[in-house]
Amino acid sequence: MEKSIHYFENPGIENTDKVIDLVKTRKEELGIGHIVIASATGRSGVKLAEKIDNAHIVNVTHHAGFRCGDDLEVTPEYRKELEDKGVEIYAGSHALSGVGRGISNKFKGVTPVEVIAETLRLFSQGVKVCVEISIMAADGGLIPTDSEIIALGGTGTGIDTAVVLKAAHMSNFFDLRIHEIIAMPRP
Numbered sequence: 001m002e003k004s005i006h007y008f009e010n011p012g013i014e015n016t017d018k019v020i021d022l023v024k025t026r027k028e029e030l031g032i033g034h035i036v037i038a039s040a041t042g043r044s045g046v047k048l049a050e051k052i053d054n055a056h057i058v059n060v061t062h063h064a065g066f067r068c069g070d071d072l073e074v075t076p077e078y079r080k081e082l083e084d085k086g087v088e089i090y091a092g093s094h095a096l097s098g099v100g101r102g103i104s105n106k107f108k109g110v111t112p113v114e115v116i117a118e119t120l121r122l123f124s125q126g127v128k129v130c131v132e133i134s135i136m137a138a139d140g141g142l143i144p145t146d147s148e149i150i151a152l153g154g155t156g157t158g159i160d161t162a163v164v165l166k167a168a169h170m171s172n173f174f175d176l177r178i179h180e181i182i183a184m185p186r187p
């Protein structure tokens, strides 16, 4: 089987629209019904929802306390647009840091789950993010673990990576399977 991967010369937000176009095509080819996107503010989630029909979309934002104290980073404007478009918004503990982040922040060590995260970053920040948000959405009961989905992530802001994967719950993390890389930055 031959499939194409789109490589970006640089990571970053400028790749967002192209990734969404590629996701739209691959979604149709594979008949995928669930899409999970990492979008802290909701901006990339809105862009995705504007382009994609006939799919259940989950917009995963950072956990409260990541940047804005007890508030979530999804802006009221993007929240309304997402809700109007039927997109589910999810926030929870980050699957690939979790309480481990609290331990390593306090004691200056590293936890196994953070090593998993750093290993996935060998591909790109976005590949790590795609895996992480899929676990989070599955644990939130928002996506299935017995069929393929598409996940989108990026490097800090915007989107530069998309993969086709079968999600898993955190308790059986190693059952997760990355089936296809649709796009990622090459550096």
Ligand SMILES: Cc1cc2nc3c(=O)[nH]c(=O)nc-3n(C[C@H](O)[C@H](O)[C@H](O)COP(=O)(O)O)c2cc1C
Residues within 6 Å of the ligand: 038, 039, 040, 041, 042, 043, 044, 045, 060, 061, 062, 063, 094, 125, 126, 128, 129, 132, 133, 153, 154, 155, 156, 157, 158, 159
């Ligand atoms: C749960 C979660 C974890 C994330 N982890 C990382 C990360 O490890 N590295 C990174 O570069 N970006 C990370 N991001 C940022 C996303 O990949 C993406 O670039 C960003 O959420 C897009 O938000 P925007 O639509 O507001 O620009 C994370 C986002 C979320 C929601």
